[in-house]
Amino acid sequence: MNNPAYSRNPAFTQGSVSAAQDISAQQLDEIYNRPAAGSDGEVMTVEDTIAKTVGAFAILLVGAAVGWITAPALPFLWIIAGLVGFVLAMVNIFKKEPSAPLILAYAAAEGVFVGGISSFFEALYPGVVIQAVLATLAVVGVTLALFASGKIRASKRATKVFMVAMIGYLVFSLINVVIMIFGGADGNPWGLRSQEIFGIPLGLILGVFVVLLAAYSLVLDFDFIQRGVNNRAPRKYGWTGAFGIMVTVIWLYLELLRMFAIARD
Numbered sequence: 001m002n003n004p005a006y007s008r009n010p011a012f013t014q015g016s017v018s019a020a021q022d023i024s025a026q027q028l029d030e031i032y033n034r035p036a037a038g039s040d041g042e043v044m045t046v047e048d049t050i051a052k053t054v055g056a057f058a059i060l061l062v063g064a065a066v067g068w069i070t071a072p073a074l075p076f077l078w079i080i081a082g083l084v085g086f087v088l089a090m091v092n093i094f095k096k097e098p099s100a101p102l103i104l105a106y107a108a109a110e111g112v113f114v115g116g117i118s119s120f121f122e123a124l125y126p127g128v129v130i131q132a133v134l135a136t137l138a139v140v141g142v143t144l145a146l147f148a149s150g151k152i153r154a155s156k157r158a159t160k161v162f163m164v165a166m167i168g169y170l171v172f173s174l175i176n177v178v179i180m181i182f183g184g185a186d187g188n189p190w191g192l193r194s195q196e197i198f199g200i201p202l203g204l205i206l207g208v209f210v211v212l213l214a215a216y217s218l219v220l221d222f223d224f225i226q227r228g229v230n231n232r233a234p235r236k237y238g239w240t241g242a243f244g245i246m247v248t249v250i251w252l253y254l255e256l257l258r259m260f261a262i263a264r265d
Contacts, residue, residue, distance in 0.1 A: 006017045010237025014056055016070075042234065043234065043235055044229050044233040044236055045236050045238070048235060049228075049229075051240045052184075052239055052242040053246070055242075056246050058102055059108050059248065060108070060110060060111035060114070063081075063107065063109065063114075064114050064118070065113060066111070066116075067116035067119065068116065068119045070116070071116040071120060075120075078112055078113050078115065078119075079113075079116070080117065081109045081111075081112035082109075082113035083112070084109040085106055085109035088102060088105055088106040088109055090111075094108055098236050098237055098240045098243070099239070103246075106243070108248075112254065115252060117257070118132075121261055124261070125260070125261050125264045128260045128264065131260045132257040132260055136253045136256055138251060139211060139215055139252060139256075140218065141264020143219060147218075147219055147222045148219040152219055153219070154219050159220065162213065162220075166213060169210065172192075176193065190262055193262060204260035204262055207255060207262070211256065212254065214248060214252035215252075217251075218249075222243040224241065224244065228241065
C-alpha cells in the first residue's frame with residue numbers, strides 16, 4: 001500500500017472523490033476541455049501499460065531461457081543474476097521517476113534467475129516447473145477476471161491485514177533462512193517448512209497462505225494502475241505498473257514452485 005514506486009506519485013494516491021470536493025468551477029471547465037485520456041499520447045492508459053507489461057515479460061522469458069540453458073554448466077550464474085535482480089528491484093522501488101531501461105534490466109536479470117532456479121528444481125522434481133507455471137497463470141487469470149468484473153477490490157481494512165500478514169511472513173522467512181544456514185532443522189533443505197501440522201507440512205499450509213497474499217498483491221497492482229489512469233498520470237508511469245505486476249508474478253511463481261517441491265517430498 002505504501003510502495004514508494006506508487007506512493008511518491010500523487011496520481012496514484014489522489015482519490016477522485018476527495019479531489020472533486022475542492023474543485024473550482026474554472027478547474028472543472030479545464031478538466032471538461034481536456035482531450036480524452038491517451039489521445040495526446042502523454043497520459044497513462046490501460047492499453048499502454050499492458051503493452052509495457054507484455055514487453056517486460058517477453059524480456060524476462062528470454063532471460064529465463066538463458067538461465068535454463070546455462071544452469072547445468074554455469075550453476076552460479078543464476079545466483080548472481082538473482083542478486084543483481086534484487087539490487088535493481090530496490091533501485092526501481094525507491095527511484096522517484098520510473099526508468100524503462102532499469103525496469104527492463106530487472107526483467108532480464110530476474111529472468112536468468114527464474115530460469116536457473118527452475119532448471120535446478122526440475123532436475124530434482126521432474127514436472128514441477130510446468131505445474132508451477134500453470135498454477136501461476138491460473139491465479140493471475142482468475143484474479144484479473146475477478147478484478148475486471150468488479151467482484152474484488154482493494155479496501156483499507158483488507159490492505160492493513162495484508163500488510164500485517166506480509167510482515168509476519170517476512171519475519172518467518174528470515175528466521176527460517178537462519179535456521180537452514182546453521183542446520184537448526186537437521187540440515188533439512190526446507191527448514192521449518194518441513195515441520196508437520198496434523199500430518200501436513202507447514203510449507204504447504206504457508207504456500208496456500210502466500211498464494212492468497214500474492215493474489216491480493218495483484219489486486220493492489222491493478223488498483224494502483226486504475227488510479228493512475230483515472231487521475232491521468234504521465235504515460236511513463238505505465239512502466240511502474242508493469243514493474244509492480246512483474247514483481248508480484250515472479251514472487252507468486254517462486255512460492256508455487258517451492259510449494260509443489262515440498263509436496264513431492
